[in-house]
Amino acid sequence: MKPHLTNQAAGKGDLTDPKLAKTAEAEAIERAKQGDEAAFEVLYNLHKRRVYSLCLRMVSNPAQAEDLAQEAFLQLFRKVGTFRGESAFSTWLHRMTVNVVLMNLRKKGLPVVSLEETIETDEESPKKELGGPDLKLAGSLDRLQLQRAIEKLPPGYKTIFVLHDVEGFEHNEIATMVGCSIGNSKSQLHKARLKLRDYLKFMRAEKAEKQ
Amino acid sequence: MTCSEVQRVLPEMMDGAPNNELQAHLEKCPACSDLVAELELISIEAHQLVESNEPSPRVWLAIAAELRSEGLIRDPEAKPGRPVLVPTERRRWNAWWLVPVAAALLVAASYVGMRKPATQIAEKPAVVAPANAPDLAAQSNQQKPAPQVAETKRPVPIDRSLDEPSVSAPVQVVSTEDRQFLDDVGQRSPRMKAEFESQLRAVNSYIRDAEAYLKQNPGDEDARQHVMAAYEQKAMLYQMALNHIQ
Numbered sequence: 001m002k003p004h005l006t007n008q009a010a011g012k013g014d015l016t017d018p019k020l021a022k023t024a025e026a027e028a029i030e031r032a033k034q035g036d037e038a039a040f041e042v043l044y045n046l047h048k049r050r051v052y053s054l055c056l057r058m059v060s061n062p063a064q065a066e067d068l069a070q071e072a073f074l075q076l077f078r079k080v081g082t083f084r085g086e087s088a089f090s091t092w093l094h095r096m097t098v099n100v101v102l103m104n105l106r107k108k109g110l111p112v113v114s115l116e117e118t119i120e121t122d123e124e125s126p127k128k129e130l131g132g133p134d135l136k137l138a139g140s141l142d143r144l145q146l147q148r149a150i151e152k153l154p155p156g157y158k159t160i161f162v163l164h165d166v167e168g169f170e171h172n173e174i175a176t177m178v179g180c181s182i183g184n185s186k187s188q189l190h191k192a193r194l195k196l197r198d199y200l201k202f203m204r205a206e207k208a209e210k211q
Numbered sequence: 212m213t214c215s216e217v218q219r220v221l222p223e224m225m226d227g228a229p230n231n232e233l234q235a236h237l238e239k240c241p242a243c244s245d246l247v248a249e250l251e252l253i254s255i256e257a258h259q260l261v262e263s264n265e266p267s268p269r270v271w272l273a274i275a276a277e278l279r280s281e282g283l284i285r286d287p288e289a290k291p292g293r294p295v296l297v298p299t300e301r302r303r304w305n306a307w308w309l310v311p312v313a314a315a316l317l318v319a320a321s322y323v324g325m326r327k328p329a330t331q332i333a334e335k336p337a338v339v340a341p342a343n344a345p346d347l348a349a350q351s352n353q354q355k356p357a358p359q360v361a362e363t364k365r366p367v368p369i370d371r372s373l374d375e376p377s378v379s380a381p382v383q384v385v386s387t388e389d390r391q392f393l394d395d396v397g398q399r400s401p402r403m404k405a406e407f408e409s410q411l412r413a414v415n416s417y418i419r420d421a422e423a424y425l426k427q428n429p430g431d432e433d434a435r436q437h438v439m440a441a442y443e444q445k446a447m448l449y450q451m452a453l454n455h456i457q
Contacts, residue, residue, distance in 0.1 A: 035285035037402075040278060044271055052266035062440070070270050074277055141256045143263070144431075150257070165257040171226075190222035193250045200253070 021046060025089055032080050040077055047090060048073075051097050057162045058101045060151045068104055072097040098163065098177050105155065141200065149199035157192035164189050212236040217243045225250060265417065267444040268410035272451050275406070389415070396452055407452055414448055417441045 025046055031039030051072055056065035076093050083089065153161060159178060163169045164185070169177070171185045178185070212220075212232045217240075224230050225247070237244040278284040389411050397404030421437040428434045 035283060037275065037278070037284040040275070040284065041271065041406075044274065048266055048270070049262040049264065052270070053260065053262055053264040056264050057260070065264075066266050066270050069266055070273055070277075073270075073274050077274070077278055077283060078281070141252060143256065143260060146253070146256055147260060147263075150260075161257070165254045166260050168258065168261075186222045186226075190225060190250075193225075193253050196253050197246075197249050 026085075029080060029083060029085075029089060032077065033083075043077075043080075043089075044073060047093055050090075051093065054094065054097055054162065054167060055101055057147075057150060057166060058159060059104070060158075064104075068101055069097070072100045075100065094167065095177070098167075098169075102159070102177065105159070145200060145203050146196070149196045149203065152199055153192055153195060157188055157195060160185055160188040161192035161196070165193070214240060214243055221247070221250075225254075265413075267440070268414055268448050269444070269451060272406075272410070272448075386415070392449070392452070407448070410448055411445075414441065414444045417444065 024042060028039040028042040028046075032043060048069070052065060052069040055068040055072070056062060059065050059068065072093070076096050083092065150158060150161065150166075160174060163174045163177070164171065171182045171189075174180075174185045175182045180188075212235070214236075217233065217236055220230075220233065224233050237247060275284065393404050393408050393411070396407050418438070418441040421434070421441040425431070425434040425438050
């Protein structure tokens, strides 16, 4: 008998209460260890959006992001029997997802840390952008534009920005995962934000021109 | 602290503890203050994107299939040998549900053809219509006219869909064709039926949302892509179901 582990119970938006979601997750983990398909699906539904979104933002290609999300979940489910609950399941999954994505980027020869780091000079300083009152990003940002701007970031900047600002990892965690120094992570994050600011202002100006 | 000093220390200070010197400078320098405010805004908004995308149903289906093949899923309903539950004779009578399959595949394919560069198509996972799907669809058309296909699925030719209000006509959560198809799947396995029903509901919601969004943003290329992706997903779902059943 498995009264709680239905598709309806989790992952379809019904479990908005974090406590309920946690309980369903804990129960699903135990059942998944027994090979219960519904439990695997509950775990998948609970985390699919975040895992897929992370992959999509890192690789900017929906089909590839789905393959990576699939690989991350498979790796996780193969190891679910070893999960002892010392850390949060979501942390475990998201670290695994990041590793899968980074491994994929490395395989393709794409830099996980930006190569621009070593060659950028003060010419790229944001100072030249200051004082343009017409282009201020005051108020709120258009999320679609922000998504597009993130897609345009160079791979290295994108990795650090997504991990820190979107996913909420700390610089020390990023440094370990990506294989760079904490200072490097901070510096690249800053440059990524500056680039995004430039892109967004450009998009805003372009939109204003069209109108 | 000067503006150039701010530039230098900002990467370290942005997410760190408050710094009195920096604060003092920001209070009297609108340029630096704007810069910091905008970078903070980007950072805050970025975090709202954390769960904004939904993978297509194929991901779970592929994961479940892989877990099954690796023996990680122990399905109490599983029987050795996977008997063919839909005999040929019976399938011929029930071939009507290939109509929506073909319709969805045609819509997806024509939309891909019209809107996507060839390179992008190559990047997508193969969504191949079964070789006999159009024939079977035609055959079933002869056996049983299915005008409701166009009515309920609304696979409006996409080039027209941008101009016509009909594009936003609601897609039922599970349409009549979907229901009949699900019943056929259910004859093979109730578990499989439940799985596909859940995926169909998700993909139909996606179609509905994507069409509504396209109506609101008719000039938005992303919105068009979403509609296309939504129908592709449905086509893919039907294709996967076919693969399971056949």
